[in-house]
Amino acid sequence: MGRSKIATGRVLACLAVGASLLSACSEPARVADEATRCALIIVDMQYDFTPGGSLAVEDGDQIVGLINDLQGEFDLVVATQDWHPSDHGSFASNQEGRRPGEVIQLGGVEQVLWPDHSIQGSHGAELLAELDRSRIARIFRKGTDPEIDSYSGFFDNGKRKATGLGNYLKEEGVSEVYVVGLALDYCVKFTALDAQGLGFDTTLIEDASRAVNLSPNDGIDAVQAMKDAGIQVVKGAEVLAARTQNR
Numbered sequence: 578m579g580r581s582k583i584a585t586g587r588v589l590a591c592l593a594v595g596a597s598l599l600s601a602c603s604e605p606a607r608v609a610d611e612a613t614r615c616a617l618i619i620v621d622m623q624y625d626f627t628p629g630g631s632l633a634v635e636d637g638d639q640i641v642g643l644i645n646d647l648q649g650e651f652d653l654v655v656a657t658q659d660w661h662p663s664d665h666g667s668f669a670s671n672q673e674g675r676r677p678g679e680v681i682q683l684g685g686v687e688q689v690l691w692p693d694h695s696i697q698g699s700h701g702a703e704l705l706a707e708l709d710r711s712r713i714a715r716i717f718r719k720g721t722d723p724e725i726d727s728y729s730g731f732f733d734n735g736k737r738k739a740t741g742l743g744n745y746l747k748e749e750g751v752s753e754v755y756v757v758g759l760a761l762d763y764c765v766k767f768t769a770l771d772a773q774g775l776g777f778d779t780t781l782i783e784d785a786s787r788a789v790n791l792s793p794n795d796g797i798d799a800v801q802a803m804k805d806a807g808i809q810v811v812k813g814a815e816v817l818a819a820r821t822q823n824r
């Protein structure tokens with residue numbers, strides 16, 4: 578309980594700032610004083626990661642309602658989109674004699690091989706139609722270089738190139754980020770770790786994410802790795818309840 582109380586305190590602090598920003602909207606001078614803004618990062622809510630997709634995450638489609646409800650709690654909402662060319666090196670089909678799940682070296686880093694997925698312009702690469710886009714300010718695409726994969730929404734897996742998400746959030750005055758989406762044990766995990774590494778105060782909303790679980794404990798291990806890195810872990814209801822208390 579101690580942990581969740583602390584976590585709820587953070588949610589309240591963040592949302593209190595959001596509320597004061599809202600109420601200060603008619604007074605631009607006070608808005609400028611508010612340095613702390615809270616962003617929601619929605620990771621890879623794409624058809625290929627949901628049941629029926631080529632890299633399906635169990636119940637991956639079940640979190641979209643919660644993600645839509647959560648969006649209204651944040652000062653800024655952004656999304657990421659896995660966006661591969663068809664010759665991407667992370668596809669087993671592009672590595673002779675290899676099958677999905679095998680591990681190779683790609684771009685100088687270890688690479689799990691996947692079924693073809695998130696191919697630019699394909700239906701599977703599209704964001705779910707059920708995802709509310711009205712508050713999504715920008716979509717950051719990643720994994721476009723065939724020579725290296727990009728799990729994180731901030732950098733490729735070799736940390737060679739930035740997507741622009743980090744600078745964008747800083748320019749927007751964001752200091753706290755909450756991460757949701759797919760998949761918990763890959764793109765959500767690495768997006769949250771990079772956010773924390775870049776100095777954003779980072780929280781995972783655990784039930785607004787689902788794991789691929791190539792190995793049965795991958796999701797649980799991913800949450801532990803995030804906690805070990807200092808990332809807060811909360812439930813969606815805590816974030817939504819904090820709003821009611823602020824009204």
Ligand code: VGL
Pocket residue numbers: 621626659691728759760761762763764765
């Ligand atoms: C993802 C594996 C490969 C993800 C993307 O969105 O978590 N996982 N590409």
Ligand code: ZN
Pocket residue numbers: 659661667694695720
């Ligand atoms: Zn991918």
